[in-house]
Amino acid sequence: MxxxxxxxxxxxxxxxxxxxxxxxxxxxxxxxxxxxxxxxxxxxxxxxxxxxxxxxxxxxxxxxxxxxxxxxxxxxxxxxxxxxxxxxxxxxxxxxxxxxxxxxxxxxxxxxxxxxxxxxxxxxxxxxxxxxxxxxxxxxxxxxxxxxxxxxxxxxxxxxxxxxxxYYAEGINPVRIYVENEDVRAVRGGTGYTKCGGNYAASIRAGERAEEQGYAQVLWLDGVERKYIEEVGSMNVMFKVDGAIVTPKLTGSVLPGITRRSCLQLLRDWGYPVEERLVTAQELFDAADAGKLDEAWGTGTAAVVSPIGEMGWNERKAEVNGGVIGPVTQKLYDTLTGIQWGTQPDPYGWTMPVD
Structure with a gap:
């Protein structure tokens, strides 16, 4: 001690x-x-x-x-x-x-x-x-x-x-995000999996461009092939596609989020198929066109989960769950915040008393 x-x-x-x-x-x-x-x-x-x-x-x-x-x-x-x-x-x-x-x-x-x-x-x-x-x-x-x-x-x-x-003083309102084609947040072999200031400084320009177009956040693509989804803003990102949970795998350019890890544990325990893999923007927008993109959300310390209501990519638009928070996203938020604030049991031993 x-x-x-x-x-x-x-x-x-x-x-x-x-x-x-x-x-x-x-x-x-x-x-x-x-x-x-x-x-x-x-x-x-x-x-x-x-x-x-x-x-x-x-x-x-x-x-x-x-x-x-x-x-x-x-x-x-x-x-x-x-x-x-x-x-x-x-x-x-x-x-x-x-x-x-x-x-x-x-x-x-x-x-x-x-x-x-x-x-x-x-x-x-x-x-x-x-x-x-x-x-x-x-x-x-x-x-x-x-x-x-x-x-x-x-x-x-x-x-x-x-x-x-x-964070959600006025209710959990889904945000609009834009797939960034020019700037990249990080590359494999770099510092993307770390929390260092350079990663965040490199993201500011694209974030400001997205805001100018009426979007709340940037959906980042990988820095090599410019087609694989990595993060949303400074958060990890997850999608419910045709009943399965899909999230970008940790390739070295994606931050291994604590909230991400907690969400994946909960989702697996709830019986959802969870896929940590490469996922392209093309796949997501095609899934949206086919009516199979059920939900999308970011995960992070500040917001816990942040529902995504609309995505833009080049000239394409994809609305997610009618622009309202989905049931899986809501359940994740309620469960995690319940554990964090002590209003729900903590079966995982995730919390630690200060005294």
Missing amino acids: YEFPIQRAATLKDKPDPKTLVFGKVFTDHMFLLNYDAGQGWHDGRIVPYGDLNLPPSAMVFHYAQEVFEGMKAYRRPDGKVQLFRPMDNVRRLNDSCERLCIPQLPEDLALEGIRALVKVEQDWVPSEPGTSLYIRPFIIATDASLGVHASHSYLFCVICCPVGA
Whole structure:
């Protein structure tokens, strides 16, 4: 069991109104820090007041993007206690990202205890309004003051938190998405399976083009043949085609989502045939024309599931389930959020109490 020194903030912030929360704008009073130095390893875990980081302009993270991050949440249960959802899976995925970006991996127990300790200190920030939660952002940055192109010898692991409102405050409304033909999010052999900032920076231009055409998100194609579906926006994606659940397989350019993994477990246990395979845009639009594209949805930490009501590709349009959320999508959302907020049993042991 790890114990971390806590430096309390001299002045605590006023808690925001949970009905007006905006994602990623208001942060809690404290953050968790952990340093790495070559020859010493990860050391000096501590909880300190939330504040600016002191970095030189030559810090390698600014020049060569050697950094990784994660996204997870803490939830307020009906009994008032706070719990996390599959936090060790996030820690392990963070380490997978570290391996690809040549960042020293974190001891799993140390990283998890640092996250739990911070959430415990900040548990009054976990809102209790329906659909609200505390978003947790662990990240690692390279801190060497050097312009040489090589792996850094020093790093900072930081965890910050922000309360977030209900994602679907006005109901779960299916979104319109557009298949992107020009830009690609990632390629096999690259960093697509990691959570690093470069993947997200590369997606912004296509996202803005889609918005200009009235679409909410981009449906990404693979970076080699430009025909296989990979992700939707920054989420994994699933389709119900002729009764079977089809989702892009993990080829190295697709993020192995924790919500994706949870959905696939539930779907298999409910008896649905599940296919993790290559799936083309052509196949999906042909299935829609044949009346066999029953449902489509994205999966991710923020939304849990995001139903897709319409897809556009070149001059083709495909409406999904009459533009309303489908029964499988709704069941996944209800079951996962029930487990996360503790209103339904957790037969899988996915949740972890903070205390």
